[in-house]
Amino acid sequence: MKITLNDLTFRYDTRTILNAVAMEVPEGSLTAITGPSGEGKSTLLSVINRLWRPDEGARVTGFATARFNGESTDLLSPHLDLPSLRRKAAMVFQAPTPLPFSIYKNVSLPLTFAGIKKKDEVNLRVERALSRSGLWSEVKERLDEPATQLSGGQQQRLAMARALVTEPEILLLDEPTSSLDTTSRDRIETQLMELKKSCTLLLVSHSASQVARLADRVYQLRDGRLERTL
Numbered sequence: 001m002k003i004t005l006n007d008l009t010f011r012y013d014t015r016t017i018l019n020a021v022a023m024e025v026p027e028g029s030l031t032a033i034t035g036p037s038g039e040g041k042s043t044l045l046s047v048i049n050r051l052w053r054p055d056e057g058a059r060v061t062g063f064a065t066a067r068f069n070g071e072s073t074d075l076l077s078p079h080l081d082l083p084s085l086r087r088k089a090a091m092v093f094q095a096p097t098p099l100p101f102s103i104y105k106n107v108s109l110p111l112t113f114a115g116i117k118k119k120d121e122v123n124l125r126v127e128r129a130l131s132r133s134g135l136w137s138e139v140k141e142r143l144d145e146p147a148t149q150l151s152g153g154q155q156q157r158l159a160m161a162r163a164l165v166t167e168p169e170i171l172l173l174d175e176p177t178s179s180l181d182t183t184s185r186d187r188i189e190t191q192l193m194e195l196k197k198s199c200t201l202l203l204v205s206h207s208a209s210q211v212a213r214l215a216d217r218v219y220q221l222r223d224g225r226l227e228r229t230l
């Protein structure tokens with residue numbers, strides 16, 4: 001399994017969000033998490049790339065592991081290198097988040113943070129990430145233009161490219177198409193079907209039809225309990 005959660009309990013102060021949940025995410029699959037609003041689906045994703053913060057009152061017990069490059073990693077370890085984890089388990093959020101820079105810099109920035117500076121390598125990776133997110137042919141002639149000039153759907157594919165540029169093994173997607181029209185949604189869904197051949201995808205979605213179209217495995221979160229429904 002690429003990701004395994006076992007007996008995982010997540011609390012914000014006294015409130016239990018995840019109650020002894022278990023989940024197994026097979027490598028190279030698209031696993032979906034559904035469930036009512038505010039139940040803790042985003043919180044569940046935050047366990048995997050460690051976006052939750054103890055200083056906000058969050059407390060976690062149990063087991064959460066991911067296999068990176070064949071090696072098991074304890075996702076709850078206090079010694080985890082978080083920037084490195086987030087390069088291997090990258091995240092795409094609900095709303096597109098273009099930074100006030102060029103299209104090129106929006107995608108290449110994580111490489112700068114990772115210390116990858118060789119121009120040829122950066123160029124290669126930016127092109128590959130934009131191709132994998134299905135945006136390359138639309139932007140290859142305008143890489144120096146501001147990213148904010150892209151349409152909403154293009155901005156979300158740009159966010160996917162930014163997540164993909166470090167070649168993550170896991171891509172966490174938190175309702176990535178909920179703010180988009182159906183054409184933009186379809187484009188992203190097409191890319192996701194292609195991406196799962198080379199990356200493990202964990203998708204939070206409110207849309208039953210989207211889950212039916214895309215998911216190999218489905219979990220539903222309700223009242224703190226996680227139940228496998230497919």
Ligand SMILES: Nc1ncnc2c1ncn2[C@@H]1O[C@H](COP(=O)(O)OP(=O)(O)OP(=O)(O)O)[C@@H](O)[C@H]1O
Pocket residue numbers: 012017036037038039040041042043044056057
């Ligand atoms: N830092 C925090 N401190 C306290 N409570 C929080 C914090 N972050 C989130 N919560 C609460 O935890 C619960 C779960 O939130 P979460 O965002 O994971 O739900 P969700 O299922 O993803 O919701 P939605 O579908 O609406 O995005 C919510 O009730 C939220 O108010």
